[in-house]
Amino acid sequence: MSAIIQAVELSRWYGIVMGLNNVSFEVEAGLTGLVGPNGAGKSTLISIITGQLQPSSGVLTVFGEKPWNNPSLLRRIGYCPEGEAVASELRPLEWLRGLAFVSGIPAGEIESRCEAMLDRVRLPREAWRKRLGQYSKGMKQRVKLAQGLLHEPELLVLDEPMNGLDPMGRQEIATMLKDLAAQGVSVVISSHILAELESLCKSIVVLNWGRVLASGGQKEIRSDIKNWSEELAVECDEPEKLARCLFDAGALAGFDIDPDNGVLHLRVKDAGNFYTQWTELLLRSGVTVQGIRSQSRSLKNIFDKVTA
Amino acid sequence: MTPPTSPPPPTAIPPVIGSAPPRGTLVAAPGLLAALRGVWLLTWRRHCTARSLTWTLVAMLGLPFVVYVSAVSHQSVVQQILGYPEVDARRLFYRMNRLGPLAPQDRATINSIFTNEYHRSVEAWKPPATNAPVVEGMAGQLDQLSEWNRRLISRMEDAVTPAQFRVFEQFQSRSYGEKARTLNRPRWNPSDAFYNLLVQFYFFLVLPMVCARSCGAIFRDELQAETLGFLLTRPVSRAALVIVKYISQTAWLSLLLLAQTALLFLTGGIRGVPHLGGVAPIFVLGQFFAVPAWSALGLLLGLISNRYIALALVYGFVVELGIGRIPTNINTLSLMRHLKDLFANNADLAKLFDPATTPAIWTPLAAMVIGTAVFLGLAVLLFMFREYHVNAEMQR
Numbered sequence: 092m093s094a095i096i097q098a099v100e101l102s103r104w105y106g107i108v109m110g111l112n113n114v115s116f117e118v119e120a121g122l123t124g125l126v127g128p129n130g131a132g133k134s135t136l137i138s139i140i141t142g143q144l145q146p147s148s149g150v151l152t153v154f155g156e157k158p159w160n161n162p163s164l165l166r167r168i169g170y171c172p173e174g175e176a177v178a179s180e181l182r183p184l185e186w187l188r189g190l191a192f193v194s195g196i197p198a199g200e201i202e203s204r205c206e207a208m209l210d211r212v213r214l215p216r217e218a219w220r221k222r223l224g225q226y227s228k229g230m231k232q233r234v235k236l237a238q239g240l241l242h243e244p245e246l247l248v249l250d251e252p253m254n255g256l257d258p259m260g261r262q263e264i265a266t267m268l269k270d271l272a273a274q275g276v277s278v279v280i281s282s283h284i285l286a287e288l289e290s291l292c293k294s295i296v297v298l299n300w301g302r303v304l305a306s307g308g309q310k311e312i313r314s315d316i317k318n319w320s321e322e323l324a325v326e327c328d329e330p331e332k333l334a335r336c337l338f339d340a341g342a343l344a345g346f347d348i349d350p351d352n353g354v355l356h357l358r359v360k361d362a363g364n365f366y367t368q369w370t371e372l373l374l375r376s377g378v379t380v381q382g383i384r385s386q387s388r389s390l391k392n393i394f395d396k397v398t399a
Numbered sequence: 400m401t402p403p404t405s406p407p408p409p410t411a412i413p414p415v416i417g418s419a420p421p422r423g424t425l426v427a428a429p430g431l432l433a434a435l436r437g438v439w440l441l442t443w444r445r446h447c448t449a450r451s452l453t454w455t456l457v458a459m460l461g462l463p464f465v466v467y468v469s470a471v472s473h474q475s476v477v478q479q480i481l482g483y484p485e486v487d488a489r490r491l492f493y494r495m496n497r498l499g500p501l502a503p504q505d506r507a508t509i510n511s512i513f514t515n516e517y518h519r520s521v522e523a524w525k526p527p528a529t530n531a532p533v534v535e536g537m538a539g540q541l542d543q544l545s546e547w548n549r550r551l552i553s554r555m556e557d558a559v560t561p562a563q564f565r566v567f568e569q570f571q572s573r574s575y576g577e578k579a580r581t582l583n584r585p586r587w588n589p590s591d592a593f594y595n596l597l598v599q600f601y602f603f604l605v606l607p608m609v610c611a612r613s614c615g616a617i618f619r620d621e622l623q624a625e626t627l628g629f630l631l632t633r634p635v636s637r638a639a640l641v642i643v644k645y646i647s648q649t650a651w652l653s654l655l656l657l658a659q660t661a662l663l664f665l666t667g668g669i670r671g672v673p674h675l676g677g678v679a680p681i682f683v684l685g686q687f688f689a690v691p692a693w694s695a696l697g698l699l700l701g702l703i704s705n706r707y708i709a710l711a712l713v714y715g716f717v718v719e720l721g722i723g724r725i726p727t728n729i730n731t732l733s734l735m736r737h738l739k740d741l742f743a744n745n746a747d748l749a750k751l752f753d754p755a756t757t758p759a760i761w762t763p764l765a766a767m768v769i770g771t772a773v774f775l776g777l778a779v780l781l782f783m784f785r786e787y788h789v790n791a792e793m794q795r
Contacts, residue, residue, distance in 0.1 A: 105790055135790060141632045143788050160783060166429060166634035176625035180445045189444070192437025193633045195429025204425075222448075238629060243425045 127298035169244030179224030228255030610693030615701030695774035
């Protein structure tokens with residue numbers, strides 16, 4: 092499958108501040124998550140994808156074209172920004188109507204399409220008479236999402252779309268996004284709500300400090316992590332002795348001993364190597380081990396590890 | 400056994416996710432006109448809230464109020480000269496009572512003559528032409544006062560006894576002298592006050608500042624509110640976006656300022672300012688060309704910096720008040736100089752500037768069009784190549 096978004100050595104500076112640092116990755120069709128803590132470069136990347144910013148160096152293409160000042164490409168992209176910013180003086184239909192005209196939707200279709208989009212994001216009809224400034228955060232998110240869907244984009248770019256939504260709302264939006272993906276719409280979604288991304292997205296791009304730490308399918312990222320630092324919880328009778336033995340062998344990046352229950356938490360340097368030496372090292376230490384737990388391989392753990 | 404009840408009426412079915420029109424049915428045709436229609440809709444709708452309209456109306460009434468207060472009506476000026484007929488009549492009765500008590504019908508007759516002649520004079524009084532020399536204006540006023548005096552004496556001669564008439568003659572001689580002396584007093588000329596407020600204050604100060612503020616904020620306010628992204632990610636070029644935003648805002652502004660001008664002329668009319676009918680067409684014509692030019696300048700300054708008001712003031716001082724007053728051809732860079740040339744075609748407005756020559760009307764209009772095109776072109780170029788994004792602004 093060909094990539095819809097391609098970044099090659101992409102960098103973006105804001106003066107001396109690095110927004111994106113020489114990143115290269117590809118995003119394929121389907122649902123893709125952008126994960127990273129605040130300041131990781133997610134919003135910068137999204138702004139470049141949607142043609143609001145230009146790269147300082149490197150190239151980013153969407154559907155093979157550069158997005159900056161490219162109306163024909165923007166016709167294929169829908170965007171829902173972060174935050175609560177909406178035209179607060181307007182009612183939702185008024186706002187959507189104006190944006191629909193700008194998008195070039197035929198005048199005869201605008202009314203029905205705007206109403207359909209508001210229904211689609213489940214904005215209650217009783218709220219349509221209110222001005223957007225009077226809306227709750229969740230309702231604003233829904234209207235913002237509706238405007239992004241107005242012109243039937245092939246790629247929908249959502250910056251933190253779940254913010255402010257209640258659990259039911261999140262579920263509804265997730266269902267809608269899956270439905271869109273099933274219809275052939277690609278979705279790039281950034282979020283801090285990792286559990287939802289894990290269940291929603293086929294592939295993930297993990298960003299931190301302006302760099303792509305990992306990208307690809309969830310399985311690929313999980314297999315990658317085997318080669319990274321990993322945490323193990325070991326229940327044993329002499330945790331200090333075991334830790335010293337492993338440390339001397341150069342297998343640990345660090346360790347902690349839980350003062351309450353004496354559990355030894357190991358931060359392993361090279362997970363692949365560690366497991367081949369583990370039995371031998373354990374025998375050499377002479378410590379009796381009651382149990383070993385690896386941390387779960389959820390996306391949240393991966394995210395926590397790679398962004399730590 | 401109870402009879403079976405009828406089923407309850409169906410309630411409205413809540414909308415279902417996925418009820419949007421099927422994909423692939425949309426044939427969108429984005430373009431300049433469609434974008435203009437959309438942005439115009441967003442612009443006027445945004446301004447048409449009760450709160451916004453109330454504040455706009457309050458702001459629009461401010462200047463007419465100042466005009467009303469400062470531009471004294473023609474009737475007030477004549478009243479200042481002639482005084483109050485009732486007061487004059489009472490003073491006369493006091494003197495006549497020395498001859499013997501005045502009969503009530505005599506009092507009523509004299510009162511009637513004084514009041515009647517006073518109103519007649521107020522209505523017939525001609526204000527001096529706005530461009531008339533001071534001496535000439537004074538002579539005209541004195542003639543009218545003499546006419547009032549002559550009529551009053553003529554009518555009183557027939558209405559009172561010879562003895563009473565002699566008393567009246569003495570009284571009227573002193574009264575006429577007092578009134579004639581008031582003509583020499585400096586008086587706030589209603590026409591000058593109105594035209595100075597209308598042209599020097601409103602047209603050359605308020606109007607450019609309003610345009611600069613309003614159009615400078617076109618993108619700055621959206622950038623601050625973080626709503627610019629909704630427009631920047633629409634399928635229109637950045638150049639087209641600048642143009643449609645500019646046209647929409649300028650059109651809205653032109654309507655508001657036209658209403659403001661109408662209010663000013665209405666206030667002038669109420670205060671009896673002469674020659675408004677001759678001034679209005681050229682004034683509206685000037686405004687029709689000035690608003691787009693100042694708006695384009697405001698747009699450009701707004702795109703250059705978020706301190707566009709300060710930039711506008713600097714521009715005003717350097718180009719309009721500085722370069723515009725240099726008596727060489729370099730002053731053609733000043734838009735105000737061209738507007739003054741335009742107004743020089745009207746006698747009432749020309750006296751405000753004392754122009755050496757009066758160029759053809761199309762020359763200043765062409766200059767305004769060129770100015771608009773230059774400012775707008777620069778704004779478009781800037782917007783095409785410069786990023787307008789919260790992060791990029793923080794960097795600056």
